[in-house]
Every structure is written in structure tokens, then in C-alpha cells.
Amino acid sequence: MSLHSTVLLTAPSAAALLVVGTLTPAHAATDGFLDGDDRPMKADILEVRVAHDADRIRVRISFDDLVRSGLERSQGVSIFFDTDEGDAGPEYRLGGGLNSGTDYLLAAVEGWNDDGSPLESCDYLGRINWRxxxxxxxxxxxxxxxxxAVRVAVKAGESRRQGVERNDWLLGRRVLTDPVARG
Incomplete structure (x- = not known):
């Protein structure tokens, strides 16, 4: 089973995954990026931490207020990965919902578009902690x-039933972070 398949976890196994998933190996290169732009939305990005080592790339995003239920407010996120500084724009996008029951997908993209070819033969895992x-x-x-090295750009989106839509970009619209070298 690939890591991006849906899995139901028991409380003890979920707790173990949470502890293991939050550990960053000592040899990982880790950088944090603060978002100083305070948006009037619950999915306002506060900070993004990127860890890059031989085993994985870990992106942890902190938000102002994630909402579990999407009935009144739908929330989502896109992480754009730039792995080739010589090629303009990102080569990959990992995107998905932030509400309960939503899914996520990693795709190869051409630049900043949200469409792309899904990567089916690689493993990735997403975890939301609403608390x-x-x-x-x-x-x-x-x-x-x-x-x-890898650079990232993060975009959060939120829409309400009344038709109000808002976006928040880490560091600015289509702005990539400094490179995070593999540790």
C-alpha cells in the first residue's frame, strides 16, 4: 500500500505516527519561514517549516484556525516545489483540502498551474492536526x-458558502523560499 492511500488508524497507532512523524533527523537541513501577512481568513498561513534529508522532504504548515467541517468554510492548500533553479517556476505541486474527509495529490506541473500529471509511483503522506x-x-x-535542494511556495485558500473566497501566499504571490539543501 502506498503512503498516500487512505488508512484508518487506531488511537495508539495514530499517536505513534504523530510522534514518529514529528521527529526530524539530526542530519536534516531545516528552515522555517514566517508569513507576516495577516489575512482575514481562518486558513491564514503563519509559518512553514521545511526539512530535507536523504529519507524525505517534510513540510509543516501552521495556520491561524483550521476548520474540521467544510460545511460553512472550505479550506485547502497547495505546496509548489521547485527542484530545478535553472527552470523557471516549480516542477511539482502537492495540494489538497484541509477539512475532514478531503484528500491530497502530488503532481508534476509546468510552472504555477494547479493542474498536472499525478505521480503514482512515489510515496507521500499528509496529516492534519485541527487542534x-x-x-x-x-x-x-x-x-x-x-x-x-528544494524551494517551496505555499498557497492557502478558503471559501465560504456566501461566496467569499480568499487566498494567502507564504512570502507573497508565487514567491519561492530560499533553497533548503539536503542535510
């Missing part, structure tokens, strides 16, 4: 090839 207002994605490096 801590965080989402964590783990991507196995073989998904991107043997890249020495």
Missing part, C-alpha cells in the same frame, strides 16, 4: 529524483 492548526506532508525524495 494544533497544522498540516504536515512527507514526500519521499525519489518522487523528485536526487535533488540537492
Amino acid at each position: 494544533r492548526n497544522t498540516v504536515t506532508y512527507l514526500v519521499d525524495p525519489p518522487c523528485f529524483g536526487d535533488v540537492p
Whole structure:
């Protein structure tokens, strides 16, 4: 079973996954990026932490207030990965919902579009923690090839039943972080 398949976990196994998933190996290169733009939305990005090591790339996003139920407010996120600084824009996008019951998908993209070809033969895992207002994605490096560094751009979106839609970009619209080298 691939990591991006839906899995039901018992409380003890979920707790074990939470503890293991939050550990960052000592040899990982880790950088944190603060979003100083305070948006009038619950899915306002506060901070993004990127850890890059030989085993995985880990992206942890902290939000102002994630909402479990999407009945009144739908929330989603897109993480754009730039693995080739010589090519303009990102090569991959991992996106999905932030409400209960939503899914996520990693795809190869051309630039900043939200469409792309799903990567089916690589493993990645997403986890939402509504109490801590965080989402964590783990991507196995073989998904991107043997890249020495990765840059990310993160976009959160939120729409309400009344038709109000808002977006928040980490560091600015279509702005990539500094490279996070593999540790």
C-alpha cells in the first residue's frame, strides 16, 4: 500500500505516527519561514517549516484556525516545489483540502498551474492536526529524483458558502523560499 492511500488508524497507532512523524533527523537541513501577512481568513498561513534529508522532504504548515467541517468554510492548500533553479517556476505541486474527509495529490506541473500529471509511483503522506492548526506532508525524495535542494511556495485558500473566497501566499504571490539543501 502506498503512503498516500487512505488508512484508518487506531488511537495508539495514530499517536505513534504523530510522534514518529514529528521527529526530524539530526542530519536534516531545516528552515522555517514566517508569513507576516495577516489575512482575514481562518486558513491564514503563519509559518512553514521545511526539512530535507536523504529519507524525505517534510513540510509543516501552521495556520491561524483550521476548520474540521467544510460545511460553512472550505479550506485547502497547495505546496509548489521547485527542484530545478535553472527552470523557471516549480516542477511539482502537492495540494489538497484541509477539512475532514478531503484528500491530497502530488503532481508534476509546468510552472504555477494547479493542474498536472499525478505521480503514482512515489510515496507521500499528509496529516492534519485541527487542534494544533497544522498540516504536515512527507514526500519521499525519489518522487523528485536526487535533488540537492528544494524551494517551496505555499498557497492557502478558503471559501465560504456566501461566496467569499480568499487566498494567502507564504512570502507573497508565487514567491519561492530560499533553497533548503539536503542535510
